[in-house]
Amino acid sequence: xxMTKTYLPKKFHDAVVKWRETYLPDYDFxxxxxxxxxxxxxQFELCAFRELGMCxxxxxGEMKGRxxxxxxADMEVKQSGHLLGALKAQASTEFGSIQQHQxxxxxxxxxxxxxxxxxxxxxxxxxxxxMFHLLLEDQWQQVSDQSGGEMVEEIxxxxxxxxxxxxxxxxxxxxxxxxxFCALIDRVGKxxxxxxxxxxxxxxxxxxxxxxxxxxxHLAAGVVPLRRxxxxxxxDSVYITTDDIQRTLNKWLPRGLEMxxxxxxxxxxxxxxxxxxxxxEAQAQYYEEVGKVVHDLNLRYIRARFPRLSxxxxxxxxxxxxxxxxxxxxxxxxxLVHMPHREFFRRRGVPAFELPAGMAKSSRMCRxxxxxxxxxxxxxxxLGGTFVTTSTWxxxxxxxx
Amino acid sequence: xxxxAPEIVVRNLExxxxxxxxxxxxxLGGEYRPEVWERRIAYYLxxxxxxxxxxxxAGKVVGFMLxxxxxxxxxxxxPTGWIEVLGVDPEVRGQAIGRRMAAQMLEHFRGRGATSVRxxxxxxxxxxxxFFGHLGFEPAPLRSFxxxx
Numbered sequence: 001x002x003m004t005k006t007y008l009p010k011k012f013h014d015a016v017v018k019w020r021e022t023y024l025p026d027y028d029f030x031x032x033x034x035x036x037x038x039x040x041x042x043q044f045e046l047c048a049f050r051e052l053g054m055c056x057x058x059x060x061g062e063m064k065g066r067x068x069x070x071x072x073a074d075m076e077v078k079q080s081g082h083l084l085g086a087l088k089a090q091a092s093t094e095f096g097s098i099q100q101h102q103x104x105x106x107x108x109x110x111x112x113x114x115x116x117x118x119x120x121x122x123x124x125x126x127x128x129x130x131m132f133h134l135l136l137e138d139q140w141q142q143v144s145d146q147s148g149g150e151m152v153e154e155i156x157x158x159x160x161x162x163x164x165x166x167x168x169x170x171x172x173x174x175x176x177x178x179x180x181f182c183a184l185i186d187r188v189g190k191x192x193x194x195x196x197x198x199x200x201x202x203x204x205x206x207x208x209x210x211x212x213x214x215x216x217x218h219l220a221a222g223v224v225p226l227r228r229x230x231x232x233x234x235x236d237s238v239y240i241t242t243d244d245i246q247r248t249l250n251k252w253l254p255r256g257l258e259m260x261x262x263x264x265x266x267x268x269x270x271x272x273x274x275x276x277x278x279x280x281e282a283q284a285q286y287y288e289e290v291g292k293v294v295h296d297l298n299l300r301y302i303r304a305r306f307p308r309l310s311x312x313x314x315x316x317x318x319x320x321x322x323x324x325x326x327x328x329x330x331x332x333x334x335x336l337v338h339m340p341h342r343e344f345f346r347r348r349g350v351p352a353f354e355l356p357a358g359m360a361k362s363s364r365m366c367r368x369x370x371x372x373x374x375x376x377x378x379x380x381x382x383l384g385g386t387f388v389t390t391s392t393w394x395x396x397x398x399x400x401x
Numbered sequence: 402x403x404x405x406a407p408e409i410v411v412r413n414l415e416x417x418x419x420x421x422x423x424x425x426x427x428x429l430g431g432e433y434r435p436e437v438w439e440r441r442i443a444y445y446l447x448x449x450x451x452x453x454x455x456x457x458x459a460g461k462v463v464g465f466m467l468x469x470x471x472x473x474x475x476x477x478x479x480p481t482g483w484i485e486v487l488g489v490d491p492e493v494r495g496q497a498i499g500r501r502m503a504a505q506m507l508e509h510f511r512g513r514g515a516t517s518v519r520x521x522x523x524x525x526x527x528x529x530x531x532f533f534g535h536l537g538f539e540p541a542p543l544r545s546f547x548x549x550x
Contacts, residue, residue, distance in 0.1 A: 224416075
């Protein structure tokens with residue numbers, strides 16, 4: 001592993017620092033206490049890394065085998081346009097997530113979990129910085145009227161509500177959002193970064209390895225607290241219940257699925273060598289992976305409720321509860337957490353235009369269709385927010401009377 | 402007719418393997434220690450995720466190996482790979498899973514600039530010492546000392 005390290009031109013570097021002072025005010029606190037929570041870990045630095053020694057040939061699509069592009073001007077116009085769209089969206093998500101996390105960071109109940117999120121926020125800022133590095137290093141005239149500098153300025157001026165992707169335009173309501181967001185939305189990030197690692201645009205591919213290394217911990221910063229909270233919930237904690245966790249799964253999973261783009265699309269990116277998987281393929285893998293997380297969370301809950309059960313017995317009990325849909329040996333289906341259906345509360349993509357027939361199985365999920373708000377309904381929906389006015393679901397959704 | 406044994410895939414560890422590793426550790430040691438593995442895997446994932454390896458068969462973790470490259474340990478200034486934890490499901494032993502996991506980890510250590518790799522083995526675990534011996538490890542002059550406080 002060999003990398004180059006670079007910095008943005010001073011005025012842009014300073015602009016990111018200024019942005020940080022507004023949206024990541026605990027940054028200095030993080031660095032001051034870095035050694036307490038991350039002893040021996042190299043301290044964070046705001047810079048851009050590029051991996052050396054990566055593949056020089058385009059790895060998929062119609063141009064497979066040809067040399068990768070080092071300048072967008074050498075790419076086909078549409079290809080370059082797709083690349084620029086992905087670059088700007090990636091940058092927007094990085095800065096957007098920090099704005100979201102900052103809202104509820106102070107509400108963490110555990111200092112270690114709070115520091116994990118704080119470190120993750122700093123690293124997301126570095127990821128945004130990395131995308132700025134790509135925007136500023138190249139010329140984009142053939143696909144944009146904006147200069148790289150203007151694009152940077154536009155992205156730094158975005159707020160929750162004006163970001164490019166929907167998941168980054170939703171306010172957090174509690175620290176459970178911080179953690180679930182890491183477990184679910186950062187997981188989409190992992191997929192996108194993994195796919196972009198083979199990008200036909202070499203600077204993009206070279207930017208991905210270090211971002212992926214950092215992203216691995218971001219996922220753990222979500223999954224580990226969730227696992228611990230399942231144990232607390234099983235022990236009747238007043239601070240966290242499985243209903244709370246279910247609510248955030250319901251809130252973020254649909255947005256995560258939408259981040260892959262329309263299920264029918266993605267073929268153009270594959271043809272252009274920008275990503276190896278179409279949207280539906282990557283989304284299906286993601287959904288399965290989140291299912292594994294949910295399965296593990298339930299096992300953690302059952303083992304905490306019944307410490308004398310063996311691993312095999314806990315697996316067996318979980319299977320029986322899921323099959324029964326009611327109560328088995330003192331644990332009810334409603335106590336556990338469940339995967340929202342792929343079509344649940346979708347605002348974009350194919351399911352936004354279809355009747356979600358597969359949802360009736362889940363009592364937690366079917367209530368909106370029946371006209372009763374479930375206790376685990378995502379907050380924006382419960383408040384009658386943007387979802388109700390923008391989704392085709394709204395035509396079928398009748399609020400409880 | 403016997404069903405063919407599931408293919409064993411060696412790959413990098415992910416956050417979703419915490420449950421599988423906890424279960425395998427319980428199978429090997431008889432103790433359920435989820436909090437230990439949550440903390441330990443979070444540590445390794447933030448340090449060097451590409452060094453971490455698991456073996457998976459039919460969606461189940463059947464082996465894992467954790468380690469990282471460090472400098473400055475015990476006066477060893479050069480970058481050194483450290484293999485720190487490993488486990489293989491007894492039901493699939495004898496299929497060179499440990500060797501395959503080690504090969505992936507050592508390849509990563511080389512890529513990180515390590516010119517040597519070290520580990521510590523409990524003298525009572527003869528099979529582990531034998532495993533490392535087969536890989537090419539030799540006893541090192543660096544001895545381990547301990548004192549109860």
